[in-house]
Amino acid sequence: MTPLEHFLAALIGLRDLYQLCHWNAPGASRYQEHLLFMRLYETASADVDRVAERCVGLLRTRLTPRILGSLRDVWSRSTAAWPPSAGDAREATVAVTNLARDTLRQMREASKLTPGVEDLLQSTASHLEEAQYLLTEIA
Ligand SMILES: [Fe+2]
Secondary structure (H helix, E strand, C coil): CCHHHHHHHHHHHHHHHHHHHHHCCCCHHHHHHHHHHHHHHHHHHHHHHHHHHHHHHCCCCCCCHHHCCCHHHHCCCCCCCCCCCHHHHHHHHHHHHHHHHHHHHHHHHCCCCCHHHHHHHHHHHHHHHHHHHHHHHHC
16 A cells, blocks of 8 residues: 555544544534534545545555545544544544644655655645644544
C-alpha cells in the first residue's frame, strides 16, 4: 500500500468513527454533540472522496475493497469502553493528523509529491486540526 493509500484507509476509518459517535449521541441533552459529529463526518467524507479520486487519477492506483478503512486503523484499544467518547475521537483525530504530516514527508522524499497532492493533504490536515479543537470543547 502506498503512503497515500494508507492515509486514505485511516481517513475512512476516522470518518466511520465520527459517524458512530454521531449515532451514539442521541436525545436532546446530547444534541450539540450529535450535530458536531455530523459536521465532522460530512467534512471527512468530502476529504475521503478527494483523496480517493487523487489516488486513482494521479497515482493510477486501482482501489479495491482492501482500501476500506477499519476502525481498528484509528481506534485499536481493545480495552476501551464502547461507545467511543469525544476524547477517544479527538485522540484518533490527532493520530490521523500526524499521519497526514508523515504522508507528506514520505511522498516528498520519494519525489511523488505534486503541488496538488500537497495542497490536498494540507487542506485535509487543516480540517483535522479544526476537528481537534472542536472535540476539545466537548471532550
Ligand atoms: Fe444522522
